[in-house]
Amino acid sequence: MIEAIGLCKQYGELTAVDDLSFTVQPGEVLGFLGPNGAGKSTTMRMIAGFLTPTKGTATVCGHDILADPIAAKSVIGYLPEGAPNYPEMTCGAFLEFIADVRGLSGGHRQARLDDVIERLHLAPVLPQAIDTLSKGFKRRVGLAQAILHDPQVLILDEPTDGLDPNQKFEVRELIRKMASDKIIVISTHILEEVHAVCTRAIIIASGKLLADDTPQALEARSRYHNAVSIRVGEGTAADAVRDVLRAQPQVSRIEGEGDQITAFPKPGELLLPTITGLANSHGWHLDELHLEIGRLDEVFRDITTSRDAA
Amino acid sequence: MNQTLVILKRELRSYFATPVAYVFIVIFLVLTGALTFQVGNLYERGQADMVPFFTFHPWLYLFLVPALSMRLWAEERKTGTIELLMTLPVTLWQAVVGKFLAAWFFTGIALALTFPLWITVNYLGDPDNGVILASYIGSFLMAGGFLAIGACLSAVTRNQVIAFIITVTVCFLFLLAGYDVVLSAVQGWLPQPMVDAIASLSFLTHFSSIIKGVIDLRDLVYFGLVIGIFLVANAVVLDMKKAS
Numbered sequence: 001m002i003e004a005i006g007l008c009k010q011y012g013e014l015t016a017v018d019d020l021s022f023t024v025q026p027g028e029v030l031g032f033l034g035p036n037g038a039g040k041s042t043t044m045r046m047i048a049g050f051l052t053p054t055k056g057t058a059t060v061c062g063h064d065i066l067a068d069p070i071a072a073k074s075v076i077g078y079l080p081e082g083a084p085n086y087p088e089m090t091c092g093a094f095l096e097f098i099a100d101v102r103g104l105s106g107g108h109r110q111a112r113l114d115d116v117i118e119r120l121h122l123a124p125v126l127p128q129a130i131d132t133l134s135k136g137f138k139r140r141v142g143l144a145q146a147i148l149h150d151p152q153v154l155i156l157d158e159p160t161d162g163l164d165p166n167q168k169f170e171v172r173e174l175i176r177k178m179a180s181d182k183i184i185v186i187s188t189h190i191l192e193e194v195h196a197v198c199t200r201a202i203i204i205a206s207g208k209l210l211a212d213d214t215p216q217a218l219e220a221r222s223r224y225h226n227a228v229s230i231r232v233g234e235g236t237a238a239d240a241v242r243d244v245l246r247a248q249p250q251v252s253r254i255e256g257e258g259d260q261i262t263a264f265p266k267p268g269e270l271l272l273p274t275i276t277g278l279a280n281s282h283g284w285h286l287d288e289l290h291l292e293i294g295r296l297d298e299v300f301r302d303i304t305t306s307r308d309a310a
Numbered sequence: 311m312n313q314t315l316v317i318l319k320r321e322l323r324s325y326f327a328t329p330v331a332y333v334f335i336v337i338f339l340v341l342t343g344a345l346t347f348q349v350g351n352l353y354e355r356g357q358a359d360m361v362p363f364f365t366f367h368p369w370l371y372l373f374l375v376p377a378l379s380m381r382l383w384a385e386e387r388k389t390g391t392i393e394l395l396m397t398l399p400v401t402l403w404q405a406v407v408g409k410f411l412a413a414w415f416f417t418g419i420a421l422a423l424t425f426p427l428w429i430t431v432n433y434l435g436d437p438d439n440g441v442i443l444a445s446y447i448g449s450f451l452m453a454g455g456f457l458a459i460g461a462c463l464s465a466v467t468r469n470q471v472i473a474f475i476i477t478v479t480v481c482f483l484f485l486l487a488g489y490d491v492v493l494s495a496v497q498g499w500l501p502q503p504m505v506d507a508i509a510s511l512s513f514l515t516h517f518s519s520i521i522k523g524v525i526d527l528r529d530l531v532y533f534g535l536v537i538g539i540f541l542v543a544n545a546v547v548l549d550m551k552k553a554s
Binding site: 070 | 316317320324327328389390398399400
């Protein structure tokens with residue numbers, strides 16, 4: 001378990017992280033969301049033991065990061081932002097160094113090295129110097145380094161930043177596979193990623209915790225939650241459809257231009273059955289019909305900007 | 311494996327993974343050779359000793375050691391690998407000592423590779439090998455002193471060039487602390503005991519007594535203290551600066 005207790009980080013006048021408390025249980029994949037400069041990296045760096053909190057502390061699997069930093073660091077696998085690795089070392093030598101520093105030895109050491117090399121497909125680049133590798137490979141070397149000692153806790157700072165879509169997919173698969181028995185914290189500003197891998201999301205801005213919920217619950221906060229979007233096909237007058245929809249008691253408002261229409265429900269109402277029924281009875285020809293589950297980017301914007309305005 | 315040793319091993323591997331190691335060793339050997347024979351007139355003196363060889367070591371180290379030490383922490387900070395290093399289960403002290411020892415061991419290799427000269431002198435005459443051994447130890451300790459200063463100053467900045475220049479300057483002051491260049495600057499306004507204290511800090515005074523064959527425990531302790539103090543300072547600076 002990770003338990004952050006009132007973490008604060010102050011740089012002179014600037015408060016980077018302001019009294020942040022949360023816990024993460026085994027099996028959870030926690031997504032850290034926030035605009036740039038929100039304090040995501042600072043928080044992760046404090047838990048990983050790189051920065052000392054100005055106030056507060058955290059425990060990782062029962063080890064206090066201030067009282068027993070080495071024990072805490074031993075159970076954590078950490079991927080710093082940008083995945084810095086020693087550029088002049090070969091990939092193989094680098095992983096061996098990490099294995100040594102993590103205290104792996106004998107057959108277990110070899111088995112772990114083989115495992116991460118296979119998982120991250122690093123075999124072809126082992127003899128290559130890290131600075132000659134592509135960005136995707138560098139990131140994978142960083143991930144390999146983080147999971148080499150099979151840590152209980154994984155802290156990954158923007159693990160998919162700068163990767164191409166295939167590589168992003170692979171990294172997410174990797175995280176998902178490891179998720180069942182580990183504690184994983186990832187930071188990202190890619191919202192689809194939260195949906196793809198996280199079981200819980202924390203939104204922070206200006207160092208303060210603004211929301212802590214499952215991605216689904218966050219999406220439900222969106223005004224798009226349970227809205228229905230349709231695109232009327234040829235032979236059906238979009239304006240007529242709008243008028244009919246507007247007259248429905250469950251509909252709060254209608255948006256969209258041209259043949260695109262989005263109907264928003266009143267709180268607690270479900271629109272989909274009503275609209276499919278209406279389409280049948282009026283003989284509307286619809287090219288598209290789908291239920292909106294909510295837009296995370298909109299919720300994110302709402303949460304992180306409304307505070308600035310206040 | 312001991313964490314300090316693991317870091318030492320990684321550092322050494324890095325030296326030899328880049329041309330840095332080979333360039334350093336070759337330049338060191340060429341310069342020591344040239345200075346010993348051309349400027350020091352080893353043959354013409356007609357004495358079987360290695361004084362002309364060791365006399366130039368402080369001056370060689372003045373430029374070569376900062377070139378080696380400038381990257382120690384500045385590079386880690388620049389590339390961000392310091393964040394990786396400091397989140398591994400390694401204490402600050404283990405990292406500082408491990409990196410220092412690697413650099414020191416490396417200068418030891420360069421120094422050891424001058425052994426043909428020792429053989430030559432023994433072939434040509436009958437030198438006092440005890441003095442030569444002591445001089446080697448003295449030279450190695452002095453290199454350690456320069457390195458510790460360099461390592462500490464390398465942690466002050468992310469820029470290796472700045473680290474180099476500051477280190478050369480500070481090492482120069484330490485080298486000549488017992489001479490008028492430095493003393494005249496402080497003589498006017500510092501009380502005499504302080505001036506004497508500064509004078510006793512001179513690398514050159516301590517080193518030249520060692521190569522003359524006067525092995526005084528105080529000279530050895532002096533270099534040991536310089537190394538120790540600057541490594542502690544290195545750890546302190548690093549802890550303050552690591553995140554910036």
